[in-house]
Amino acid sequence: MKTIASFTVDHDKLEKGMYVSRVDGDVITYDIRMVKPNGGVYLPSPAMHTFEHLFATYVRNSAYSDQIIYVGPMGCRTGFYFLTRDAMSGEQAIALVRECFAFIADFEGKIPGSERKECGNYLEHDLPGAKATAADMCKVLEHWTGPMLQYDYQA
Numbered sequence: 001m002k003t004i005a006s007f008t009v010d011h012d013k014l015e016k017g018m019y020v021s022r023v024d025g026d027v028i029t030y031d032i033r034m035v036k037p038n039g040g041v042y043l044p045s046p047a048m049h050t051f052e053h054l055f056a057t058y059v060r061n062s063a064y065s066d067q068i069i070y071v072g073p074m075g076c077r078t079g080f081y082f083l084t085r086d087a088m089s090g091e092q093a094i095a096l097v098r099e100c101f102a103f104i105a106d107f108e109g110k111i112p113g114s115e116r117k118e119c120g121n122y123l124e125h126d127l128p129g130a131k132a133t134a135a136d137m138c139k140v141l142e143h144w145t146g147p148m149l150q151y152d153y154q155a
């Protein structure tokens with residue numbers, strides 16, 4: 001079988017941030033790296049799960065809701081995939097993710113979709129953990145720009 005494109009990125013050289021991993025027509029796949037790959041520290045499953053609920057809820061209620069295809073965690077627990085369509089620009093995607101992560105960092109109350117009937121593992125949630133990850137990523141993305149979305153970007 002062929003090696004898929006996302007496995008050809010040198011994961012030992014990656015840092016936290018937001019990157020374009022695929023462009024398929026008007027669909028753009030972003031990799032949002034929240035911990036350093038192979039850094040020995042990974043997103044704990046409960047925090048990542050809560051983060052997913054809040055991330056998806058926020059972007060699907062935003063002005064760009066019709067352009068959001070998918071939000072979901074990476075199996076390696078280093079971050080999230082975020083897919084948009086309809087020529088949503090990189091700058092718009094960065095701004096939306098930044099707003100969303102600020103929302104998560106400050107979120108209080110009941111986690112959306114966390115009732116037993118709504119979720120496949122409703123007891124495995126960690127809101128304080130999700131908020132801490134969001135706050136950390138707000139700092140990482142504070143000055144993120146369009147050109148920095150390229151995996152091989154060199155400042």
Ligand SMILES: [Zn+2]
Pocket residue numbers: 049053113118119120121122
């Ligand atoms: Zn769930």
